[in-house]
Amino acid sequence: MEHDKRPWGQYWVLEDSKSYKVKRVEVHPNHRLSYQYHHKRSEIWTIVQGVGQVTINGEVKEYGVGEVVKIPQGAKHRIANPKEDENCVFIEVQVGTYFGEDDIVRIQDDYSRE
Known part of the structure; x- marks a missing residue:
């Protein structure tokens, strides 16, 4: 199972197929993902x-x-964990034609990533 740590938390890929990808995502207290969108997936x-x-x-x-x-393809989005003492955990189902990390277009990022 693929696992990746990020500055905001971590995720695990639970399933990866040609038409969808499923992740378990943890966002640490008082952290948030970048404000972003995707060209090839919802x-x-x-x-x-x-x-x-x-x-x-x-x-x-x-x-x-x-x-x-539900986040439509092309919609600008982010998730933040406003709590100080508990992780925010969600299951992410990506649906589309491509699921690579290079389909993340970051608009704003707390960690200075492109």
């Missing part, structure tokens, strides 16, 4: 632990355990 996030503060095309909403977030 994403569906299901929160399984904690709270996720999700921004899609500039609109911010909090999601809790069991709630689902």
Whole structure:
């Protein structure tokens, strides 16, 4: 199982096929992913632990355990963990034609990545 640590947390690839990819993603307290979009995939996030503060095309909403977030292909998005004492964990299902990390177009990033 592929595992990758990032400045905001970590993720594991649970399944990788030609038409979809499934990840388990952990966001550490008071951290957030880059504000980004993708050319070749959409994403569906299901929160399984904690709270996720999700921004899609500039609109911010909090999601809790069991709630689902749908992110259309090309939509600008990010998730933040506003909690100080608990990870935000979600299952990410990517659907599309390409799932490489080089399809991440970062608009804003707390960790100065391109």
